[in-house]
Amino acid sequence: MNNECPMCGCVLCYTNVELNELLPCPDCGSDLEVRSLDPFTLEMAPLEREDWGE
């Protein structure tokens, strides 16, 4: 089960998630997307636009 944050390795423990749901890593804050429920797979959510930092 791939429930680790690809950025920092933190193990995510969310339950009742849906496909394509966005989950923030509770450790580093990276936005992750649920790419598959079985097997449970998280990937970095694609950045739609740069809107960080103010």
Added chain:
Amino acid sequence: MLSEEQLESGAVTKRGIEIVRGDGSRIWDSNGKEYIDMGASYGVCNVGHCNPYVIEAVQKQLSELIYVSSSYDNPARRELMERLIEISPSGMARVFLCNSGTEAVETALKFTLKHTGRTKVVAAKRAFHGRTLGSLSMTFNPSHREGVSDKLFPVDFVTFGNAGELNDIVTEETAAVVLEPIQGEGGVHLPPEGYFKEARRICDEKGALLIVDEVQAGMCRTGKIFAIQHYEVTPDIICIGKSIAGGLPMGAAILHDKLGPMPKGSHGSTFGGNPLVCAAANGALRYMIDHDLSGRSETLGKRFLEGLRGIGSMQVREVRGMGLMIGVELKTRSGPYLSALLEKGIAAIPTGSTVIRFLPPLVVPGEEIDMTVKTFAEVLDG
């Protein structure tokens, strides 16, 4: 005629509207459409747009003296520094005035590295301290700093709120621990109870300085003048910016008395402490105190949080905040909801891909908070 987007560097994400006027909590675009400014332009306009105290102070100062170097004394500057020390936690004694929050953070870092003779800095994951190279070094996500500032000085990153991890990472090589009292850009995250008391204890034990970045959370935003006051902890350096001067650019690093003065010539700023912006800041601070914006923020913040939590939408994962520093985390991208809110006259701001941040001017009327909650509920439903 070229648009601003065509002329601008390309670095800034544009919202697609042109704002030409502001008054209190409201802004108007060039078509005359009115918006409730639920972002205060990223927390800058705490005293509202075109605040009367700020306008009066600036107009008076404009006719007296706009600029003179801080190597000359000036009454507006002296008054501001005195005022900042007065409202700061007991023991804060000196002020370095600059032009932005990130400059205040750079000042704190530079001073700390020289003062302690140490090399390492500890910062939190999910933090944001600014975009200049030193501040940027303390951003965890490597994509924001790789190839740019990742080699300036070593930074150890900790999980915000984890005192045990902080205790393990801070050593006698650590110059400073740099923390936001509430992580704003990271998604409006509050620390667990006791975290900052532990951070203070760990810093004292290891001889590291505790630097608190109040650029977003400070200036009455969370229900106290400085958010660190909620935790009854006195830091070594407080960094402020954004709302300090009513919308004009200013930053400041406020230093604890025990650090002593900065060595002569060790730092400087051409425009830092200029009389015009000091006058504006004096006006803004007087307004904050005269109108008890801290109390206002506390009371209206509770109303806002209650309203948002009461919406009960399946789209919402969590509502969190303190005072009028509020984040709503969605389970999906916030972009379409922000656009829908803007269409309906509510200008909120994003944080990351999923969090909608509400940072209204602290002068916002209660009715506008209720209207925002109602509109947000409609947008989530629709």
